[in-house]
Amino acid sequence: MQSFTEENYLKIIYHLAEKTNNVQTNAIAEQMQTKPASVTDMIKKLAEKGFVDYIKYQGVTLTDKGKNAAVDIVRKHRLWEVFLVDKLNFKWDEVHDVAEELEHIKSTALIERLDEFLGFPKSDPHGDPIPDKNGRFAKTQFTKLIDLKISDQGTITGVSQHSSAFLKHLEKLGLTLGKQIEINDVTDFDGSVEILVAGKQINISREVAKHILISSNGKN
Amino acid sequence: MQSFTEENYLKIIYHLAEKTNNVQTNAIAEQMQTKPASVTDMIKKLAEKGFVDYIKYQGVTLTDKGKNAAVDIVRKHRLWEVFLVDKLNFKWDEVHDVAEELEHIKSTALIERLDEFLGFPKSDPHGDPIPDKNGRFAKTQFTKLIDLKISDQGTITGVSQHSSAFLKHLEKLGLTLGKQIEINDVTDFDGSVEILVAGKQINISREVAKHILISSNGKN
DNA sequence: TTAAATTTTTAGGTAAATCTAAAAATTATT
DNA sequence: AATAATTTTTAGATTTACCTAAAAATTTAA
Numbered sequence A, B: 001m002q003s004f005t006e007e008n009y010l011k012i013i014y015h016l017a018e019k020t021n022n023v024q025t026n027a028i029a030e031q032m033q034t035k036p037a038s039v040t041d042m043i044k045k046l047a048e049k050g051f052v053d054y055i056k057y058q059g060v061t062l063t064d065k066g067k068n069a070a071v072d073i074v075r076k077h078r079l080w081e082v083f084l085v086d087k088l089n090f091k092w093d094e095v096h097d098v099a100e101e102l103e104h105i106k107s108t109a110l111i112e113r114l115d116e117f118l119g120f121p122k123s124d125p126h127g128d129p130i131p132d133k134n135g136r137f138a139k140t141q142f143t144k145l146i147d148l149k150i151s152d153q154g155t156i157t158g159v160s161q162h163s164s165a166f167l168k169h170l171e172k173l174g175l176t177l178g179k180q181i182e183i184n185d186v187t188d189f190d191g192s193v194e195i196l197v198a199g200k201q202i203n204i205s206r207e208v209a210k211h212i213l214i215s216s217n218g219k220n
Numbered sequence C: 001t002t003a004a005a006t007t008t009t010t011a012g013g014t015a016a017a018t019c020t021a022a023a024a025a026t027t028a029t030t
Numbered sequence D: 001a002a003t004a005a006t007t008t009t010t011a012g013a014t015t016t017a018c019c020t021a022a023a024a025a026t027t028t029a030a
Helices: A004-017 A025-032 A036-048 A064-087 A096-102 A108-117 A164-173 A206-210 B004-017 B025-032 B036-048 B064-087 B096-102 B108-117 B164-173 B206-210
Strands: A052-054 A060-062 A153-159 A180-186 A193-197 A200-204 A212-216 B052-054 B060-062 B153-159 B180-186 B193-197 B200-204 B212-216
Touching: A004 A025, A004 A036, A004 A060, A004 A064, A025 A036, A036 A052, A036 A060, A060 A064, A064 A096, A064 A108, A153 A164, A164 A206, A206 A212, B004 B025, B004 B036, B004 B060, B004 B064, B025 B036, B036 B052, B036 B060, B060 B064, B064 B096, B064 B108, B153 B164, B164 B206, B206 B212
Parallel strands: none
Antiparallel strands: A052 A060, A153 A180, A153 A212, A180 A193, A193 A200, B052 B060, B153 B180, B153 B212, B180 B193, B193 B200
């Protein structure tokens, strides 16, 4: 069994590995809010325990064992988020920090019963897929809103930014999961995007558009 | 804010203080499954932080601050137990260890919403009272089954032992919370007790009878 | 009321996760 | 390809919660 801290490292390495193959020391340090020297120490320990493959100065990759451990934590995190939103009426911008703690509770029975209690949800309040108890989940194919062309349509099915500020902003704009949108125009000046949502036309910044994930359902 | 370990010390001191005024180092060590020397270290730290009053060789008592912190943990523990039994269908003998972990999740919003979700329960699956958000709760007056006289009647409203083995045993005997019982006889030989429950007459050992709590409702 | 037993504390050390400062390796730039 | 910049690692400390062994205080028993 891994410690609280080891679990956090594994989870962060897992998420970083979704973007780059070899995860760098500095990147981990930034995510863990710690210093690179500390990361090197921990990486050695995780390598000794067989959770990561590590070559000095070359960064780390998760082993199968490490990947399984990480996916398990991700599963717990996302299930707890569903619980908080569906059962305790938290908003989608309020759940991250609490789930960050709950994900470390060690009880297989707990998480399986929670899963059942929640009706075996397939995705969390931010649209991220929830692995099943064997760690399997569909690799959903999303398009970033920013990559759509004028007159493209689609449904908001996820976000790639979980900060409270960002999520609150989306909420205020009415850009929540499941909403249908259509691209009306892209501004030359600042790259902001004019979209049609719920019959209204709104303008969102490039930065916002980058972090909204769309599942296309027409004209693409 | 206190650490995980500090919280466990406070909780244990709180429970020990329900029996004796000055809580002894050895007693804490036993409950914490650690050595007396370690307890002395931690006590000093808790005293410095103002959670306990401490005089060398005289044991500790909780300050108001310490008591509040402890009651808060007890509240969380018991609410989570209700959640596990009522919502996730855990048995009353399966919840202790998981609640032991969940009680350390730090979020006031979480625990208040959980309380509401559960319908503001007044007691946990073992009959122990749940403090409200201001730390107040009724000091319920229980009689131990062992202290009842022949022909006394009452209702099982709690247990003073939370081990899985004990609770499973009670379950098998049909001695669960809310059951009406009547004392038929007390065996001279071994002090075991003959009781009438749900129309059937059963014999329970002195040791079991010690840990069943009864709220009397007649002939006392 | 002194000796024996028990309880508690002190002293000195360990392991986990962190840090700073400096050295080493890698990558980028001229 | 040599130098500069960046990244990563090493070395040596720190903090928290724990340990063992021995000393000190308290309690119990003769």
